[in-house]
Amino acid sequence: MxxxxxxxxGLVAFVKRDCPTCVLVEPVLAELAKHTELTVYTQxxxxxxxxxxxxxxxxxxxxxxxxxxTVPTLLSVRDGEETERVIGWHREDxxxxxxxxxxxxxxxxxxxxxxxxxxxxxxxxxxxxxxGASRLAARRxxxxxxxxxxxxxxxxxxxxxxxxxxxxxxxxxxMLDGTTRAPSEVVAVVPPDLVECTVEKVAIxxxxxGCRPEYLPxxxxxxxxxxxxxxNIHGLLATTMSTGPILVVNGPIRRAIGMNSGANVLGQxxxxxxxxxxxxxxxxRNVGGGRPxxxxxxxxxNPGKLSFCFAEDExxxxxxxxxxxxxxxxxxxxxxxxxxxxxxxxxxxxxxEPESLxxxxxxxxRSVHHPKMVMGxxxxxxxxxxxxxxxxxxxxxxxxxxxxxxSLLQIPGSELIQGAxxxxxxxxxxxxxxxxxxxxxxxxxxxxxxxxAGLFSMIIAGWVNGATxxxxxxxxIRP
Amino acid sequence: xxxxxxxxxxxxxxxEKRPVARERVPRPASLEGLTVGLLDISKPxxxxxxxxxxxxxxxxxxxxxxYAKPTFSKPAPMDVRKQIAEECGAVVEALAD
Numbered sequence: 001m002x003x004x005x006x007x008x009x010g011l012v013a014f015v016k017r018d019c020p021t022c023v024l025v026e027p028v029l030a031e032l033a034k035h036t037e038l039t040v041y042t043q044x045x046x047x048x049x050x051x052x053x054x055x056x057x058x059x060x061x062x063x064x065x066x067x068x069x070t071v072p073t074l075l076s077v078r079d080g081e082e083t084e085r086v087i088g089w090h091r092e093d094x095x096x097x098x099x100x101x102x103x104x105x106x107x108x109x110x111x112x113x114x115x116x117x118x119x120x121x122x123x124x125x126x127x128x129x130x131x132g133a134s135r136l137a138a139r140r141x142x143x144x145x146x147x148x149x150x151x152x153x154x155x156x157x158x159x160x161x162x163x164x165x166x167x168x169x170x171x172x173x174x175m176l177d178g179t180t181r182a183p184s185e186v187v188a189v190v191p192p193d194l195v196e197c198t199v200e201k202v203a204i205x206x207x208x209x210g211c212r213p214e215y216l217p218x219x220x221x222x223x224x225x226x227x228x229x230x231x232n233i234h235g236l237l238a239t240t241m242s243t244g245p246i247l248v249v250n251g252p253i254r255r256a257i258g259m260n261s262g263a264n265v266l267g268q269x270x271x272x273x274x275x276x277x278x279x280x281x282x283x284x285r286n287v288g289g290g291r292p293x294x295x296x297x298x299x300x301x302n303p304g305k306l307s308f309c310f311a312e313d314e315x316x317x318x319x320x321x322x323x324x325x326x327x328x329x330x331x332x333x334x335x336x337x338x339x340x341x342x343x344x345x346x347x348x349x350x351x352x353e354p355e356s357l358x359x360x361x362x363x364x365x366r367s368v369h370h371p372k373m374v375m376g377x378x379x380x381x382x383x384x385x386x387x388x389x390x391x392x393x394x395x396x397x398x399x400x401x402x403x404x405x406x407s408l409l410q411i412p413g414s415e416l417i418q419g420a421x422x423x424x425x426x427x428x429x430x431x432x433x434x435x436x437x438x439x440x441x442x443x444x445x446x447x448x449x450x451x452x453a454g455l456f457s458m459i460i461a462g463w464v465n466g467a468t469x470x471x472x473x474x475x476x477i478r479p
Numbered sequence: 480x481x482x483x484x485x486x487x488x489x490x491x492x493x494x495e496k497r498p499v500a501r502e503r504v505p506r507p508a509s510l511e512g513l514t515v516g517l518l519d520i521s522k523p524x525x526x527x528x529x530x531x532x533x534x535x536x537x538x539x540x541x542x543x544x545x546y547a548k549p550t551f552s553k554p555a556p557m558d559v560r561k562q563i564a565e566e567c568g569a570v571v572e573a574l575a576d
Contacts, residue, residue, distance in 0.1 A: 139491035141499050149487060158492050167490045195494030204492045286492040 004065045007082065010037025011098060012075040014057070014068045017045040019114035021089050022072050026050060028094065028104045035100055043071065043117045063118035064127050070113040074098075088113035129170050136169060136183060136200055153208070158286055160278065160306055164208035175203040178213030179220060180479050187220055188227035190288035191234035192295040197223060197287045202279070205286055209279035209307075214257045215272055217477050218335055219279040222247050222309075225337040225475040226280060232470045236339045236463055237290045242302045243463040246340040246380070247277050247309035248447055250323035251333030253477055259311035263451030266310055266343050266382070266458065277309030302342040310449060316385060317448035318392035325398070325445070326474045333477035338380050338445065339463035339470035348387070349455040354394040357387060358401060361457065362408035366438055368461040372416050372426045374436045378443040378465045378472070382458035384450035402444050409438035440465065445472065507569055511540035516567035518555065519547040525575035532571055 013029060015022040030051025032038045041057040042048050057063050066075075066082070076084035076097050086093040089111040095103045118127065143152050149166045153159050165171065176183055176199070183200035190197045199220060206219050226233040226245055236243060249259055260270035268274065284290045292298065298305070314321045323334040346364045351357035361381065368379050383391075391401055413434040418426035427436075443465060450456075463470050491499065507513055515536050517529045533543045544566055548555045563570050 136490065139495050139499065140488045141491050143487045143489065149489070152489075167492055169488065169490060172490050190494070193494050193496060195496065197494075200490075201492065201494075204490045208492055282492070287494045289494055289496070 005062045006080045007062075007066065007075065007077045008037075008039045009077050009079060010039065012077050013038065013040045014043065014063055014073045014075075014116065015040060015049060015054075015071050016043040016114070016117060017048040019071050021111045021113045022049070024107060024111055025072055025089050025104070028089075028107065031103065032098055032100060036098055060118040060123070060127060061131075063116055064131055068116045069119050071116050072113050073116070125170050125174055128173055136172065137198070138172075138200055138204060157291070158208065158282075160281060160285060162306070164282070165210055167204045167207040171207045172200070172203050175207050175211065175213050175216055176200065178203075178216035181220070187223050190223070190227055190283060191290065192237065193287075193289035195287050195289070197227075197283060201287050202283055205282040206275075206279040208286075209282050210271065210275040211279050212257070212271070212275075215276050215279070217333075217479055218247075218249060218253065218257070218272075218276050219283075221335045221475040221477040222276065222280045222337060223283050225335060225473040226284070228473050230471040231337050231339070231473040233284060233288075233290075234295075235468075236470050237284060237288075237296050239463060240297050240299045241341070241463055242298055242300045242305075243339050243341045243461075244302065244305040244308060245277075245280060246304065246338045246460060247280065248322055248336045248338065248380075249276075249309070249311045249334070249477075250314065250321045250328070250336070251331060251477065253333040254311040254314075261311040261313035261316075261449040265313075265449045265451070266308075273309050273311070274307050277304075277307030280309075281305065281307060304340075304342050308340070312447050313385075313449040318388055319398040319446065319448055322445065322447050323474060326472065328474055328476065334474050335477055336472055336474045338378075338460070338472045340380055340460040341463075343382065343458040343460045346457045346459060347455070348457075351390060354391045354396045354401070355404070357390050358404045359408060362405055364459060365405065365409060365444070366411070368438070368459065370425060372420065372423060374411060374416060374427070374438050375440050375443075376464055376466075376469075378439065378445065378462035380460040380462070381444060381446045382450065382460065383446055383448050384454055384456050384458075385448075385452050386455045387457045388448055398446050401446060405444055406437060406439065406441075410435050411438060509540075510536060513541045513568045514566060515541045515543050516563045516570040517543055517545050518559075518563065518570055518572045519545065520551040520555075520572060520574065521548050522551045522573075522575045525573040528573045528575050529571070532573070 026049040029040055029049050033052040040052045040054045041062050042054040043057055046056040070087045074086040075082050084097050086097055091104050091109050095101055143149055150163050153164045181199045185199045186196045187199055187202055188197050202220050202223055206216050225231055257272050259272045290296055312321050322336055324330050328334045348357055348360040351360055369377050413431040416427045417429050417432050418424055420426055517532055519525045519529055536543055546559055546563055
């Protein structure tokens with residue numbers, strides 16, 4: 001950071017020609033220059049004001065470092081220390097501070113000033129980079145003269161395969177305005193390289209993903225959740241299965257940052273949905289070092305591993321939100337991470353009774369990963385408005401639906417054992433006489449969202465659950 | 480690295496466990512069975528130099544494929560580079576004069 005410029009002793013004024021009040025006080029400054037020790041810093045025109053020898057502060061170096069917010073500002077300085085500050089034109093104050101009793105007799109008594117260029121919103125970012133550079137700790141990477149900045153990110157392995165926004169310091173500082181947390185705060189230790197990831201590193205990757213600053217708290221909370229022992233992002237990354245982290249956002253922040261919970265909720269087109277999920281994946285890739293073909297051993301992967309993030313439609317839902325089901329207070333901003341594969345559509349355009357629609361769900365849920373596999377995988381059941389109405393009209397709450405699904409998904413061991421149905425895959429023969437649930441308790445997670453038309457729901461099958469796999473993890477989103 | 484004034488600088492998004500400069504591809508462990516491309520950049524006597532390379536590489540068990548740039552004064556055309564990348568495990572680019 002450049003050293004803070006010292007102020008000269010005596011009176012110090014800050015002005016710009018583009019300010020009518022500064023023009024008004026031009027003769028006053030000329031008068032003061034005759035009688036006092038006066039230094040005038042000019043922000044826009046080095047020839048202004050006339051009658052004094054102004055100091056050129058077009059770089060705004062002095063104005064910025066001394067917190068000038070308005071011009072004209074008159075300071076009284078002794079031994080480099082500011083002892084008094086007058087903002088705008090105020091005759092009595094200027095007379096008192098300067099000790100010149102008849103100053104500005106022909107001017108109005110007072111006149112407010114204009115905004116200092118050092119606080120101009122259009123320049124604030126550039127000035128912050130210039131004067132506040134040392135706030136950020138990340139290594140600087142200088143691009144070669146002939147290097148294309150978009151290609152540079154691909155060449156260095158920073159991209160998930162799509163273009164990324166170059167993470168300049170200006171953009172990263174703007175991103176960091178989205179959180180109150182210090183850039184140096186450690187958010188999590190990110191697998192597989194087990195690197196301590198700071199707020200700043202999250203912000204850099206959020207810039208690259210295309211996030212706006214107001215999304216950053218969601219990304220930070222998602223990184224926190226992903227890197228817990230329960231969620232086990234390392235295992236989810238390393239698995240040969242196609243699964244990846246799926247983010248569900250609850251609470252008022254969904255609307256505040258413009259997330260989509262309606263039509264095409266799991267698809268393209270919404271910046272917040274797409275870039276928040278992508279930012280998490282870029283953190284795993286870049287900070288954690290988790291790359292496909294290396295620690296990521298997925299046989300197929302799925303398109304959702306670029307980004308899979310959506311919001312629940314709490315306002316439209318007849319049910320409690322996912323967040324409160326998982327223990328959060330109502331109205332609190334949360335992100336829930338679920339380890340899941342790509343979504344699969346369930347069509348039922350005939351069922352008007354909840355019993356019938358629940359059966360449709362059950363036969364489809366039975367096939368999660370394999371109809372002969374039980375209890376090892378959870379699932380998210382994304383219920384659309386037209387299907388949810390079938391349940392809400394009949395007075396079924398979410399708990400009732402889950403209870404019905406569990407009871408419909410009690411499966412005789414004879415259908416599950418190895419060889420049953422002519423399929424070698426299956427459970428040990430000893431379980432032939434048992435009855436086993438398809439899902440463990442808590443293993444069906446309904447979420448409400450989607451467009452208004454369409455008698456559909458979606459199933460998102462999970463990765464291995466339990467202590468050796470991954471648990472859904474909820475984190476509160478903090479500013 | 481200290482950034483030069485006016486240079487385009489981005490912040491490193493990684494865990495910073497690897498150096499910023501791009502790393503070289505590892506050297507081949509052995510020449511045995513390796514296909515080595517010999518790229519003549521079309522400078523005079525480059526072919527003589529490459530003939531010697533070819534003889535010595537073949538003697539050590541490598542096989543050799545020859546390529547040439549149309550002119551030394553311009554970068555190799557994309558299709559030549561692509562062909563070398565597809566067909567060879569290593570490449571020697573010959574200057575001469």
